[in-house]
Amino acid sequence: MKSLILCTMLLFTNLAFAELAIVVHPSNDSNFDESVINRIYTGKEKSFSNGNKVIPLSQEANSAVTEEFNSKVLSKTSSQLKAYWSKLIFTGKGTPPKELESDAEVIKMVAANPDTIGFVSAAAVSDNVKVVLTF
Template identity: 55%
Template sequence: MKKLILVSALSLCSINVFAEVAVIINPSNASSVDADTIKKIYLGKSKSFSNGDKVNPINQDGTSVADEFNDKVVGKSSSQLNAYWSKLVFTGKGTPPEKLTSDQAVIDFVAANGNAIGYVDSAKVTDKVKVIATF
């Protein structure tokens, strides 16, 4: 019985570890964005959507979703990404994406801004935004 409870508890904990991250944009945005473009946007190497409109990327600050996104999409840990942006800011070559503190804050921002792109836990997505990729 103790083993069953332990296995159940570990299973519940591991569900969060493997949560999918959904990349979202405003529903009025008709741009197509692939995984490589998303990575370039979040590294400051791409500044516009496929239709030429300026992109406004939004990061999450210190959340497990941010860690998952950085690992799966950007290919860097949070500390590596902070170091990367610190170097660009110091040399005057870039400005990091604005950071918000929750999935709901990102959804609200993206829903209110036609040129925004963000990411949230896929289980939190609402009809206020459009999912363009999941990781």
């Protein structure tokens, strides 16, 4: 019984500390740092440093990777972020990132559109996208 509990705890510990990768289209030569990513995902930055319009992609709000992104990158809980976006939507000042279902969907969309940016589990990254930051 103790070993089962220990194994379960280790599994969740690994999930809670999974590395995240911020990915863009391979042709995107913009500059990125944590501040830029934060501004993009809070609707304060509307374009990449190369001048192209930015289309941020997210994953479902209840996914582990989204929870990790919100905590590590935005320093917000899901409920704080939901309240933030509700206010911006209500006042007509912003639109939240498009939510996709999985790492694979984010990678597929980013690989197909140079104006997108997304976050995925680092283990899911493929050669179809470029990693610009990891957390």
